[in-house]
Amino acid sequence: MSQKKIIIAGAGLGGLATALRLASKGFDVTILEKHHQAGGRLNMLEKDGFKFDLGPTFFSMSYEFDELVQSCGIDYPFEFIELEPLFTVNIDGIDQTFTIYKDLDKLSAQFELFEPDFKAKMEAHLLKTESLYNDTVNRIVHRNFNSLPDYLLQITKVPLKHTPLLFKTMWKELCDSFESKEARMVFSLVGFFLGATPFDTPAVFSLLNYVEMKHDGYHNVKGGMYKIVESLEKILKEKGVKFHYNTEITGAVYENSTLKSITDSSGKHWDADIFVINADAASFRGQILKRPKYSESKLNKKKWTMAPLTIYLGIKGKLDNLQHHNYFLGNNFDEYAKGVFKNRVSFQKPYYYVNVPSKNNPEYAPEGHESLFILCPSPDLRFKPDWNDREEIAQNIIEDLSRRSGYNLNEMIVSKTILSPEHWESMFNLYKGSGLGLAHDMNQIGWFRPSNKDEELKNLYYVGASTIPGTGLPMTVISSKLTTTRVLEDLNQKH
Structure with a gap:
C-alpha cells in the first residue's frame, strides 16, 4: 500500500492537509498547483512593504487542527491567537458600535x-x-x-x-x-x-x-494566517512530498472506470494510482470531466456562495478606532441581504467587513503604518458579469469607512489593490467567482452535496470546496480527514 503513487491537484488547505495525512501513512505524494505558491484562497499578498491575508482572516473550530496534527504525529507547526473581543459591528444610523465578546x-x-x-x-x-x-x-x-x-x-x-x-x-x-x-x-x-x-x-x-x-471562539495565527500554509508546506517537503507550481489542470484521460492521468495546460500528462482533486468538486466534474449533470447550465441553477470584492490598503498612520475584525452594515438589512447576491441592490452604500491584520501581527506593515483588508460580499459572475465599476465601488466603501471610523483614509492610503470576482475566478478557478463554492441549503448538504469519491472513476477523490462536509477552513480540515478515510478504506478492501 505504501508504494501507491498519489497526485493531489490543488495546494489549498484541503490539498495540503490531505497530503499530510497520506504522506504520514507512507504514500508517494505529488502536489500540482495552478498558482505560483501554495495556499489557494488561504494565501498572502505582499506589496509596497505591506502584507495582507488574501482571503481568510480568522477561523473557528481550532480543535480540528488539533486532530490533524495529532493524527499525523507532528508537533504543532503554528501558534494560534485567540480573539477577544471577537469583532465589532457598526450599524449605520446607530451611534453605538457593538463590541462582541465571548x-x-x-x-x-x-x-x-x-x-x-x-x-x-x-x-x-x-x-x-x-x-x-x-x-x-x-x-x-x-x-x-x-x-x-x-x-x-x-x-x-x-x-x-x-x-x-x-x-x-x-x-x-x-x-x-x-x-x-x-x-x-x-x-x-x-x-x-x-x-x-x-x-x-x-x-x-x-x-x-x-x-x-x-x-x-475565533482565532488568528501568530505571524499571519499564511503561516498555516508555510508550516504545512515545510513539513510536507521534509516528508518527501513534491510540489509543482504554475501547473494548471485542463484535462483528464480515463479508461473504463479508471482515471489514467490528468493533463496540464502545457499538454503534460501526470499519471498516478490515485488522484485527489482540491479544486471545486462540482465545477471540476463539469469543466474537466464534461459530465452532463455538471454542465454549465446545470451548475448555474445551483446555489453558490457569495463572490468576493476585496480591497487591500496600505495605510500611513495607526487605526486605533478599529478592532482586528469589524463589520459595517446599513439600516436596510433585510432588503440588502436578500438582494445583494443577485445584484438587486445599489453598491452606493454597500455592506462590508474590515480586517486590520497588523493589529495582531505588526510585521504586516512598516512602523507607523497599518495594513487594511476590506471584503464586500458581492454577486457572482452569473448576476454581475461586468466589474469595470470596481474602482467606483471601492471608493464608495473607502469614503463610507472614513465617515464611520473617523479617519480620512484617502489621505492615508499609500498602497491600494482591488480584486473583483473576475480576478478570483481567474486566480483560483472559482466557479463564476463564487468565493466558497456551493452554498449550504438542504439540497446541497450531506448526501446531496457532491461526494468526495467520484461516482464513475474508482481512483478519483475530492477534497475542499463544494464537497462534504462544507465550506470554510475548519470544514476543509474535516474534509481532508473524510477524503483520506475514503482512500484508505478503498485500498484496504482491495487487499
Missing part, C-alpha cells in the same frame, strides 16, 4: 438599550445551539455517507426536537430568540461566513453561534 456579561452590556433580558435570551439561545451541535456534529458533519438510506438513517438519529430547524431559516430562528433587529442582525452575521445570508441559510447552521460564542 464574556457574556460584557456582551450583555452592549445590548442593554436594545434587547430586554438579553443575557437570559442569549443563554437560552446558546443552550439550544449547543444541544444542536452535540447532537449533529458526529452524526452528520464528521461522516462519509455511502448511500442516501445511510444519510437518512443518520438524520433519524438526530433528536426530534431539532426537526423544526430543517424547515426554517437562520433568520427565523434568531427572530424566535431575540426581539430586537439589532441583536438579530449581529448574530446572523455568521451566516455570511458560509458565503450566504441568514435569509437563505438553514436554521441548523445556527449551531455556529454556539461555536463562535461559547465552544471555541
Whole structure:
C-alpha cells in the first residue's frame, strides 16, 4: 500500500492537509498547483512593504487542527491567537458600535438599550445551539455517507426536537430568540461566513453561534494566517512530498472506470494510482470531466456562495478606532441581504467587513503604518458579469469607512489593490467567482452535496470546496480527514 503513487491537484488547505495525512501513512505524494505558491484562497499578498491575508482572516473550530496534527504525529507547526473581543459591528444610523465578546456579561452590556433580558435570551439561545451541535456534529458533519438510506438513517438519529430547524431559516430562528433587529442582525452575521445570508441559510447552521460564542471562539495565527500554509508546506517537503507550481489542470484521460492521468495546460500528462482533486468538486466534474449533470447550465441553477470584492490598503498612520475584525452594515438589512447576491441592490452604500491584520501581527506593515483588508460580499459572475465599476465601488466603501471610523483614509492610503470576482475566478478557478463554492441549503448538504469519491472513476477523490462536509477552513480540515478515510478504506478492501 505504501508504494501507491498519489497526485493531489490543488495546494489549498484541503490539498495540503490531505497530503499530510497520506504522506504520514507512507504514500508517494505529488502536489500540482495552478498558482505560483501554495495556499489557494488561504494565501498572502505582499506589496509596497505591506502584507495582507488574501482571503481568510480568522477561523473557528481550532480543535480540528488539533486532530490533524495529532493524527499525523507532528508537533504543532503554528501558534494560534485567540480573539477577544471577537469583532465589532457598526450599524449605520446607530451611534453605538457593538463590541462582541465571548464574556457574556460584557456582551450583555452592549445590548442593554436594545434587547430586554438579553443575557437570559442569549443563554437560552446558546443552550439550544449547543444541544444542536452535540447532537449533529458526529452524526452528520464528521461522516462519509455511502448511500442516501445511510444519510437518512443518520438524520433519524438526530433528536426530534431539532426537526423544526430543517424547515426554517437562520433568520427565523434568531427572530424566535431575540426581539430586537439589532441583536438579530449581529448574530446572523455568521451566516455570511458560509458565503450566504441568514435569509437563505438553514436554521441548523445556527449551531455556529454556539461555536463562535461559547465552544471555541475565533482565532488568528501568530505571524499571519499564511503561516498555516508555510508550516504545512515545510513539513510536507521534509516528508518527501513534491510540489509543482504554475501547473494548471485542463484535462483528464480515463479508461473504463479508471482515471489514467490528468493533463496540464502545457499538454503534460501526470499519471498516478490515485488522484485527489482540491479544486471545486462540482465545477471540476463539469469543466474537466464534461459530465452532463455538471454542465454549465446545470451548475448555474445551483446555489453558490457569495463572490468576493476585496480591497487591500496600505495605510500611513495607526487605526486605533478599529478592532482586528469589524463589520459595517446599513439600516436596510433585510432588503440588502436578500438582494445583494443577485445584484438587486445599489453598491452606493454597500455592506462590508474590515480586517486590520497588523493589529495582531505588526510585521504586516512598516512602523507607523497599518495594513487594511476590506471584503464586500458581492454577486457572482452569473448576476454581475461586468466589474469595470470596481474602482467606483471601492471608493464608495473607502469614503463610507472614513465617515464611520473617523479617519480620512484617502489621505492615508499609500498602497491600494482591488480584486473583483473576475480576478478570483481567474486566480483560483472559482466557479463564476463564487468565493466558497456551493452554498449550504438542504439540497446541497450531506448526501446531496457532491461526494468526495467520484461516482464513475474508482481512483478519483475530492477534497475542499463544494464537497462534504462544507465550506470554510475548519470544514476543509474535516474534509481532508473524510477524503483520506475514503482512500484508505478503498485500498484496504482491495487487499
